[in-house]
Amino acid sequence: MPNIRVLRDIKARNGVQTNELLRRAYLFVARNETLSPQVRHQAQLQLNTFGKYARPTTVKNRCAESGRGRGVMSEFALCRYQFRLKALNGDLPGVKKASW
Amino acid sequence: MASIPPARIARIVSTRCSIFETFYNPQSLRTGAKYLRARLRGPSMVKYYPQEINIAKAIRAYPELEMVNKAEVQRLQDVEDKKKRGKGAPKKAKDKADSRRATRKR
Structure with missing residues:
Protein backbone atom coordinates (compact mmCIF):
# COMPACT_ATOMS: atom_id res chain seq x y z
CA MET A 1 0.00 0.00 0.00
CA PRO A 2 1.56 3.33 -1.05
CA ASN A 3 1.83 6.01 1.61
CA ILE A 4 -0.04 9.31 1.53
CA ARG A 5 2.76 11.21 -0.20
CA VAL A 6 2.78 8.74 -3.06
CA LEU A 7 -1.02 8.88 -3.28
CA ARG A 8 -0.84 12.68 -3.41
CA ASP A 9 1.79 12.43 -6.14
CA ILE A 10 -0.42 10.06 -8.14
CA LYS A 11 -3.25 12.56 -7.76
CA ALA A 12 -0.99 15.32 -9.07
CA ARG A 13 0.06 13.19 -12.03
CA ASN A 14 -3.54 12.46 -12.97
CA GLY A 15 -4.40 16.14 -12.57
CA VAL A 16 -1.54 17.16 -14.86
CA GLN A 17 -2.70 14.73 -17.52
CA THR A 18 -6.34 15.79 -17.48
CA ASN A 19 -5.61 19.54 -17.51
CA GLU A 20 -2.55 19.56 -19.73
CA LEU A 21 -4.16 20.42 -23.07
CA LEU A 22 -6.24 23.29 -21.70
CA ARG A 23 -3.33 24.67 -19.70
CA ARG A 24 -1.11 24.59 -22.78
CA ALA A 25 -3.70 26.53 -24.76
CA TYR A 26 -3.95 29.19 -22.05
CA LEU A 27 -0.15 29.32 -21.74
CA PHE A 28 0.11 29.88 -25.48
CA VAL A 29 -2.29 32.82 -25.31
CA ALA A 30 -0.83 34.30 -22.14
CA ARG A 31 2.78 34.18 -23.34
CA ASN A 32 1.99 35.33 -26.90
CA GLU A 33 3.28 38.89 -27.26
CA THR A 34 1.53 39.37 -30.59
CA LEU A 35 -1.90 39.28 -28.89
CA SER A 36 -3.50 42.19 -27.05
CA PRO A 37 -2.61 42.67 -23.37
CA GLN A 38 -6.27 42.30 -22.32
CA VAL A 39 -6.57 38.87 -23.90
CA ARG A 40 -3.26 37.76 -22.45
CA HIS A 41 -4.29 38.97 -19.01
CA GLN A 42 -7.58 37.06 -19.21
CA ALA A 43 -5.67 33.91 -20.17
CA GLN A 44 -3.32 34.41 -17.23
CA LEU A 45 -6.30 34.76 -14.88
CA GLN A 46 -7.70 31.51 -16.27
CA LEU A 47 -4.34 29.81 -15.66
CA ASN A 48 -4.52 30.90 -12.02
CA THR A 49 -7.87 29.15 -11.56
CA PHE A 50 -6.31 25.69 -12.01
CA GLY A 51 -5.55 23.87 -8.79
CA LYS A 52 -2.05 23.06 -7.62
CA TYR A 53 -2.46 19.46 -8.78
CA ALA A 54 -2.68 20.62 -12.41
CA ARG A 55 0.86 21.98 -12.50
CA PRO A 56 3.62 19.65 -13.71
CA THR A 57 6.05 21.12 -11.16
CA THR A 58 3.99 19.60 -8.32
CA VAL A 59 4.91 16.13 -9.53
CA LYS A 60 7.90 14.52 -7.85
CA MET B 1 32.57 46.04 -48.95
CA ALA B 2 29.34 47.88 -49.64
CA SER B 3 26.86 47.82 -46.73
CA ILE B 4 23.38 46.43 -47.42
CA PRO B 5 20.51 48.75 -46.43
CA PRO B 6 18.43 47.34 -43.53
CA ALA B 7 15.18 47.60 -45.49
CA ARG B 8 16.58 45.23 -48.08
CA ILE B 9 17.73 42.74 -45.43
CA ALA B 10 14.23 42.81 -43.97
CA ARG B 11 12.75 42.04 -47.38
CA ILE B 12 15.16 39.17 -47.87
CA VAL B 13 14.24 37.76 -44.48
CA SER B 14 10.50 38.04 -45.15
CA THR B 15 10.96 36.35 -48.54
CA ARG B 16 12.95 33.57 -46.88
CA CYS B 17 10.15 33.13 -44.32
CA SER B 18 7.53 32.83 -47.07
CA ILE B 19 9.65 30.28 -48.95
CA PHE B 20 10.36 28.05 -45.96
CA GLU B 21 6.94 28.71 -44.40
CA THR B 22 8.25 30.11 -41.14
CA PHE B 23 6.69 32.92 -39.09
CA TYR B 24 8.11 36.33 -40.07
CA ASN B 25 8.95 37.94 -36.73
CA PRO B 26 11.25 40.95 -37.23
CA GLN B 27 10.85 42.27 -33.64
CA SER B 28 11.60 38.83 -32.16
CA LEU B 29 8.32 38.85 -30.22
CA ARG B 30 7.48 35.82 -28.11
CA THR B 31 4.76 33.91 -29.89
CA GLY B 32 4.24 31.19 -27.29
CA ALA B 33 4.86 28.58 -29.98
CA LYS B 34 7.05 26.54 -27.64
CA TYR B 35 3.99 25.68 -25.53
CA LEU B 36 2.31 24.20 -28.59
CA ARG B 37 5.45 22.53 -29.93
CA ALA B 38 6.46 20.74 -26.74
CA ARG B 39 5.29 17.16 -26.31
CA LEU B 40 2.58 16.41 -23.76
CA ARG B 41 4.13 15.19 -20.53
CA GLY B 42 1.01 13.84 -18.83
CA PRO B 43 0.88 10.34 -20.41
CA SER B 44 4.44 9.44 -19.35
CA MET B 45 3.96 11.04 -15.92
CA VAL B 46 0.96 8.82 -15.19
CA LYS B 47 2.95 5.69 -16.04
CA TYR B 48 5.72 6.31 -13.46
CA TYR B 49 4.38 4.17 -10.61
CA PRO B 50 3.71 0.48 -11.35
CA GLN B 51 0.02 -0.38 -11.43
CA GLU B 52 -1.25 -1.89 -8.19
CA ILE B 53 -4.25 -4.18 -7.91
CA ASN B 54 -6.85 -3.01 -5.41
CA ILE B 55 -7.54 -6.31 -3.63
CA ALA B 56 -10.69 -5.13 -1.83
CA LYS B 57 -12.13 -3.85 -5.09
CA ALA B 58 -11.30 -7.07 -6.95
CA ILE B 59 -13.02 -9.15 -4.26
CA ARG B 60 -16.09 -6.93 -4.46
CA ALA B 61 -16.14 -7.20 -8.26
CA TYR B 62 -16.06 -11.04 -8.26
CA PRO B 63 -18.05 -12.26 -5.22
CA GLU B 64 -18.61 -15.68 -6.83
CA LEU B 65 -14.86 -16.53 -6.57
CA GLU B 66 -15.03 -16.22 -2.76
CA MET B 67 -11.57 -14.71 -2.37
CA VAL B 68 -10.27 -13.59 1.04
CA ASN B 69 -8.31 -10.43 1.82
CA LYS B 70 -5.84 -11.80 4.36
CA ALA B 71 -4.57 -8.41 5.48
CA GLU B 72 -8.09 -7.15 6.17
CA VAL B 73 -9.03 -10.31 8.08
CA GLN B 74 -5.88 -9.96 10.17
CA ARG B 75 -6.66 -6.29 10.89
CA LEU B 76 -10.20 -7.06 12.07
CA GLN B 77 -8.83 -9.89 14.21
CA ASP B 78 -6.30 -7.52 15.81
CA VAL B 79 -9.04 -4.98 16.55
CA GLU B 80 -11.13 -7.68 18.24
CA ASP B 81 -8.16 -8.84 20.33
CA LYS B 82 -7.43 -5.27 21.41
CA LYS B 83 -11.06 -4.75 22.42
CA LYS B 84 -10.92 -7.89 24.55
CA ARG B 85 -7.89 -6.52 26.40
CA GLY B 86 -9.66 -3.19 26.91
CA LYS B 87 -7.36 -1.42 24.44
CA GLY B 88 -9.98 -0.60 21.84
CA ALA B 89 -10.80 2.82 20.39
CA PRO B 90 -12.65 5.11 22.84
CA LYS B 91 -16.40 5.64 22.45
CA LYS B 92 -17.60 8.54 20.32
CA ALA B 93 -18.46 11.65 22.34
CA LYS B 94 -22.25 12.10 22.57
CA ASP B 95 -22.23 15.78 23.63
CA LYS B 96 -19.81 18.66 24.25
CA ALA B 97 -18.99 17.63 27.79
CA ASP B 98 -17.88 14.19 26.59
CA SER B 99 -15.65 15.66 23.94
CA ARG B 100 -14.10 18.06 26.49
CA ARG B 101 -13.39 15.16 28.80
CA ALA B 102 -11.71 13.27 25.97
CA THR B 103 -9.34 16.10 25.11
CA ARG B 104 -8.58 17.04 28.75
CA LYS B 105 -4.90 16.95 29.66
CA ARG B 106 -3.82 14.67 32.45
Whole structure:
Protein backbone atom coordinates (compact mmCIF):
# COMPACT_ATOMS: atom_id res chain seq x y z
CA MET A 1 0.00 0.00 0.00
CA PRO A 2 1.56 3.33 -1.05
CA ASN A 3 1.83 6.01 1.61
CA ILE A 4 -0.04 9.31 1.53
CA ARG A 5 2.76 11.21 -0.20
CA VAL A 6 2.78 8.74 -3.06
CA LEU A 7 -1.02 8.88 -3.28
CA ARG A 8 -0.84 12.68 -3.41
CA ASP A 9 1.79 12.43 -6.14
CA ILE A 10 -0.42 10.06 -8.14
CA LYS A 11 -3.25 12.56 -7.76
CA ALA A 12 -0.99 15.32 -9.07
CA ARG A 13 0.06 13.19 -12.03
CA ASN A 14 -3.54 12.46 -12.97
CA GLY A 15 -4.40 16.14 -12.57
CA VAL A 16 -1.54 17.16 -14.86
CA GLN A 17 -2.70 14.73 -17.52
CA THR A 18 -6.34 15.79 -17.48
CA ASN A 19 -5.61 19.54 -17.51
CA GLU A 20 -2.55 19.56 -19.73
CA LEU A 21 -4.16 20.42 -23.07
CA LEU A 22 -6.24 23.29 -21.70
CA ARG A 23 -3.33 24.67 -19.70
CA ARG A 24 -1.11 24.59 -22.78
CA ALA A 25 -3.70 26.53 -24.76
CA TYR A 26 -3.95 29.19 -22.05
CA LEU A 27 -0.15 29.32 -21.74
CA PHE A 28 0.11 29.88 -25.48
CA VAL A 29 -2.29 32.82 -25.31
CA ALA A 30 -0.83 34.30 -22.14
CA ARG A 31 2.78 34.18 -23.34
CA ASN A 32 1.99 35.33 -26.90
CA GLU A 33 3.28 38.89 -27.26
CA THR A 34 1.53 39.37 -30.59
CA LEU A 35 -1.90 39.28 -28.89
CA SER A 36 -3.50 42.19 -27.05
CA PRO A 37 -2.61 42.67 -23.37
CA GLN A 38 -6.27 42.30 -22.32
CA VAL A 39 -6.57 38.87 -23.90
CA ARG A 40 -3.26 37.76 -22.45
CA HIS A 41 -4.29 38.97 -19.01
CA GLN A 42 -7.58 37.06 -19.21
CA ALA A 43 -5.67 33.91 -20.17
CA GLN A 44 -3.32 34.41 -17.23
CA LEU A 45 -6.30 34.76 -14.88
CA GLN A 46 -7.70 31.51 -16.27
CA LEU A 47 -4.34 29.81 -15.66
CA ASN A 48 -4.52 30.90 -12.02
CA THR A 49 -7.87 29.15 -11.56
CA PHE A 50 -6.31 25.69 -12.01
CA GLY A 51 -5.55 23.87 -8.79
CA LYS A 52 -2.05 23.06 -7.62
CA TYR A 53 -2.46 19.46 -8.78
CA ALA A 54 -2.68 20.62 -12.41
CA ARG A 55 0.86 21.98 -12.50
CA PRO A 56 3.62 19.65 -13.71
CA THR A 57 6.05 21.12 -11.16
CA THR A 58 3.99 19.60 -8.32
CA VAL A 59 4.91 16.13 -9.53
CA LYS A 60 7.90 14.52 -7.85
CA ASN A 61 9.43 11.17 -8.63
CA ARG A 62 9.16 9.17 -5.41
CA CYS A 63 10.21 5.65 -4.47
CA ALA A 64 7.46 3.26 -5.55
CA GLU A 65 8.42 0.83 -2.76
CA SER A 66 8.94 3.06 0.27
CA GLY A 67 7.59 6.45 -0.84
CA ARG A 68 10.89 8.17 -0.09
CA GLY A 69 11.37 11.47 -1.91
CA ARG A 70 15.15 11.77 -1.80
CA GLY A 71 17.83 9.61 -3.34
CA VAL A 72 15.41 8.19 -5.90
CA MET A 73 16.66 6.61 -9.12
CA SER A 74 13.96 7.56 -11.60
CA GLU A 75 14.82 4.76 -14.07
CA PHE A 76 13.85 2.17 -11.46
CA ALA A 77 11.42 4.35 -9.43
CA LEU A 78 13.29 3.20 -6.33
CA CYS A 79 15.22 4.96 -3.59
CA ARG A 80 18.86 4.01 -3.05
CA TYR A 81 18.17 1.54 -0.22
CA GLN A 82 15.26 -0.23 -1.94
CA PHE A 83 17.36 -0.30 -5.10
CA ARG A 84 20.15 -2.05 -3.17
CA LEU A 85 17.77 -4.54 -1.60
CA LYS A 86 16.13 -5.43 -4.89
CA ALA A 87 19.39 -5.56 -6.82
CA LEU A 88 20.99 -7.91 -4.29
CA ASN A 89 17.84 -10.00 -4.35
CA GLY A 90 18.10 -10.24 -8.15
CA ASP A 91 14.76 -8.52 -8.82
CA LEU A 92 16.28 -5.95 -11.20
CA PRO A 93 17.26 -7.57 -14.51
CA GLY A 94 20.70 -6.54 -15.73
CA VAL A 95 21.79 -5.02 -12.41
CA LYS A 96 24.55 -6.67 -10.44
CA LYS A 97 26.99 -5.63 -7.78
CA ALA A 98 30.27 -4.27 -9.09
CA SER A 99 33.43 -6.06 -8.05
CA TRP A 100 36.95 -5.75 -9.42
CA MET B 1 32.57 46.04 -48.95
CA ALA B 2 29.34 47.88 -49.64
CA SER B 3 26.86 47.82 -46.73
CA ILE B 4 23.38 46.43 -47.42
CA PRO B 5 20.51 48.75 -46.43
CA PRO B 6 18.43 47.34 -43.53
CA ALA B 7 15.18 47.60 -45.49
CA ARG B 8 16.58 45.23 -48.08
CA ILE B 9 17.73 42.74 -45.43
CA ALA B 10 14.23 42.81 -43.97
CA ARG B 11 12.75 42.04 -47.38
CA ILE B 12 15.16 39.17 -47.87
CA VAL B 13 14.24 37.76 -44.48
CA SER B 14 10.50 38.04 -45.15
CA THR B 15 10.96 36.35 -48.54
CA ARG B 16 12.95 33.57 -46.88
CA CYS B 17 10.15 33.13 -44.32
CA SER B 18 7.53 32.83 -47.07
CA ILE B 19 9.65 30.28 -48.95
CA PHE B 20 10.36 28.05 -45.96
CA GLU B 21 6.94 28.71 -44.40
CA THR B 22 8.25 30.11 -41.14
CA PHE B 23 6.69 32.92 -39.09
CA TYR B 24 8.11 36.33 -40.07
CA ASN B 25 8.95 37.94 -36.73
CA PRO B 26 11.25 40.95 -37.23
CA GLN B 27 10.85 42.27 -33.64
CA SER B 28 11.60 38.83 -32.16
CA LEU B 29 8.32 38.85 -30.22
CA ARG B 30 7.48 35.82 -28.11
CA THR B 31 4.76 33.91 -29.89
CA GLY B 32 4.24 31.19 -27.29
CA ALA B 33 4.86 28.58 -29.98
CA LYS B 34 7.05 26.54 -27.64
CA TYR B 35 3.99 25.68 -25.53
CA LEU B 36 2.31 24.20 -28.59
CA ARG B 37 5.45 22.53 -29.93
CA ALA B 38 6.46 20.74 -26.74
CA ARG B 39 5.29 17.16 -26.31
CA LEU B 40 2.58 16.41 -23.76
CA ARG B 41 4.13 15.19 -20.53
CA GLY B 42 1.01 13.84 -18.83
CA PRO B 43 0.88 10.34 -20.41
CA SER B 44 4.44 9.44 -19.35
CA MET B 45 3.96 11.04 -15.92
CA VAL B 46 0.96 8.82 -15.19
CA LYS B 47 2.95 5.69 -16.04
CA TYR B 48 5.72 6.31 -13.46
CA TYR B 49 4.38 4.17 -10.61
CA PRO B 50 3.71 0.48 -11.35
CA GLN B 51 0.02 -0.38 -11.43
CA GLU B 52 -1.25 -1.89 -8.19
CA ILE B 53 -4.25 -4.18 -7.91
CA ASN B 54 -6.85 -3.01 -5.41
CA ILE B 55 -7.54 -6.31 -3.63
CA ALA B 56 -10.69 -5.13 -1.83
CA LYS B 57 -12.13 -3.85 -5.09
CA ALA B 58 -11.30 -7.07 -6.95
CA ILE B 59 -13.02 -9.15 -4.26
CA ARG B 60 -16.09 -6.93 -4.46
CA ALA B 61 -16.14 -7.20 -8.26
CA TYR B 62 -16.06 -11.04 -8.26
CA PRO B 63 -18.05 -12.26 -5.22
CA GLU B 64 -18.61 -15.68 -6.83
CA LEU B 65 -14.86 -16.53 -6.57
CA GLU B 66 -15.03 -16.22 -2.76
CA MET B 67 -11.57 -14.71 -2.37
CA VAL B 68 -10.27 -13.59 1.04
CA ASN B 69 -8.31 -10.43 1.82
CA LYS B 70 -5.84 -11.80 4.36
CA ALA B 71 -4.57 -8.41 5.48
CA GLU B 72 -8.09 -7.15 6.17
CA VAL B 73 -9.03 -10.31 8.08
CA GLN B 74 -5.88 -9.96 10.17
CA ARG B 75 -6.66 -6.29 10.89
CA LEU B 76 -10.20 -7.06 12.07
CA GLN B 77 -8.83 -9.89 14.21
CA ASP B 78 -6.30 -7.52 15.81
CA VAL B 79 -9.04 -4.98 16.55
CA GLU B 80 -11.13 -7.68 18.24
CA ASP B 81 -8.16 -8.84 20.33
CA LYS B 82 -7.43 -5.27 21.41
CA LYS B 83 -11.06 -4.75 22.42
CA LYS B 84 -10.92 -7.89 24.55
CA ARG B 85 -7.89 -6.52 26.40
CA GLY B 86 -9.66 -3.19 26.91
CA LYS B 87 -7.36 -1.42 24.44
CA GLY B 88 -9.98 -0.60 21.84
CA ALA B 89 -10.80 2.82 20.39
CA PRO B 90 -12.65 5.11 22.84
CA LYS B 91 -16.40 5.64 22.45
CA LYS B 92 -17.60 8.54 20.32
CA ALA B 93 -18.46 11.65 22.34
CA LYS B 94 -22.25 12.10 22.57
CA ASP B 95 -22.23 15.78 23.63
CA LYS B 96 -19.81 18.66 24.25
CA ALA B 97 -18.99 17.63 27.79
CA ASP B 98 -17.88 14.19 26.59
CA SER B 99 -15.65 15.66 23.94
CA ARG B 100 -14.10 18.06 26.49
CA ARG B 101 -13.39 15.16 28.80
CA ALA B 102 -11.71 13.27 25.97
CA THR B 103 -9.34 16.10 25.11
CA ARG B 104 -8.58 17.04 28.75
CA LYS B 105 -4.90 16.95 29.66
CA ARG B 106 -3.82 14.67 32.45
